[in-house]
Amino acid sequence: MLPFKYTIYSFLLLLITFTACKKEDNTPSADTNAKATLSIQFDNIAGDKNLQLNTGVYTNAAGEPFSVSLLQYYVSNIQVKNSKGVTYTVPQDDSYFLVSEANAASQFVKVKVPEGDYNTLTFVLGVDSLRSTMDISKRTGVLNPSGGMDDAMYWGWNSGYIFFKMEGTAAAAPVDPSGQRKFRYHIGGFGGYSAPTLNNIKTITIDLTAGGIAKVRQGSEANIHLMADILKMFNGATNISIAANPTVMFSEFSRSIAANYIQMFHHDHTEN
């Protein structure tokens, strides 16, 4: 009986050792093709306040108090880079997301990437030019140009996606035909199909080292928690005044807004 007892003890010991090892080191499985979920959270804020649609009141650098009624933007072409400098690009068909402040689930962008430790995140704020000119059959999901009037992220008259859309009210905005004091920022422009024009496609790269690298493993879900500060859209290289520019859509001035809003993403922390 003794040998059997020892066998059992040895086995248990071995098991404990292995379990312990797995927990402490958390090494990726040997299968390099094994993919796991990486979550990227887009937590929309306004300076040091959480963004609250309609009810929250914030003030931009031009001194104009305002409220936000709608905030939506495309996040696409996601890439991650690991500590060895190896980049993984999420397959394009699975790499288009529409973040909407009105839809909590949309603020968690989930992609499948190989297990690994990632210290850099890159994404496009908007929709790349290739997809912007693809056959209609390739425009499904969030790229379907079928959205309603207010939340539509597509220009029918000038074929192209609206990359970033923020609307709201401000005393500084002039009264529009509907009697409201609204501001409307619809920013897009993929560079033009047959003639070169406005290109507001922005690639954003975020270093995760300080806030915590993302350890992607099967069975768990790493979450890169980003803060997106909408005040940065107003305050930057050009301070946007609602009184001076209550409506900005397909125009040269949209470049200034896009140049500002690429600064709005800040990595807060990572939950592994």
Add this chain to the structure above:
Amino acid sequence: MSRQQWMILSAMVLFLLACSKAPQLAAFIGFRQPAGFPAPAYKFENNQVTSAGFELGRKLFYEPRLSRNNTISCGFCHLQTSAFTHHGHDVSHGIDDRLGSRNSPPIMNLAWSTTFMWDGGVFDLDLQPVAPITNPVEMDESLDNVLQRLRNTAPYPALFQKAFGSADITTARMMKALSQFMVMLVSDQSKYDSVKRQQGVQFTTEEQQGYALYQQHCSNCHREPLFTDYSFRNNGLGAGPNNDEGRYAVTLDPVDKYRFKVPSLRNLAYTAPYMHDGRFYTLAAVLRHYTSEVQDMPTLDPLLKQHGQPGITLTSTEQTQLLAFLQTLNDPSFISDKRFSEEAP
């Protein structure tokens, strides 16, 4: 011959008759590149025209459910009898009689068109219907709502099933069906076409003289055989009351200010009024513009400024001859073709 032989022979004859007759009745002639026309620009490899797809597209084209309150169809502003323009309207009125800002262009020979709309803002025919459906002054509706309405309206699910193999009604399928109808709207049966194809028809002397004048003065922009080069040009109309800057709104390039797409000269007899804002009601007014009213502007097309002063020089006799030639570009069969009409055969 024995009775049996007779029977076999009769059966064979019947069989042959059945073979030859049935397919002819059902035969659907899809898109064809007319003799003398260039290769089409539309990507047929992504959307083969089929009988079921074409018929669904036609039904959608005449479907008022595409608009917010079920009042406006595509055919409302694109009447076949007017070569698919909005006859007599300088600019069109859409839903709730709201006025647009531009003249409804003809829907013809779109398979060769590289861009759509007067400013070329749409670069794919499959994306074009999104613009009028969502425009607040045209149909004022979202595609989501239209698709939902079609899903709940017989016989659309069955028609989508027939055209695309399943009853799913999606944006892409709806657009592809509309495109199948629109690319089939080919106008290539004018007198000019018969003369060019040497089908036993000749130009009259006056038409021939007009043709020579056309080649000399107009053909650089209104290029044969489609009578447009699909470019964008400022033809010296001057800014209208709404200061529509045309192509500039799409490219934001100052050289494109007041440039609009060169329209085809085919079917002019049916498509009055003329120009992007429909400001000219007659072809005589158009010729008067080109001969004596062209306004010099920074972006005026150089072809209209060749002799130190803006415009084209044409005597009144030459104008008559040119108008005679332009009449040979009308295609009566196009505006009466039953395949394209709301009450299809």
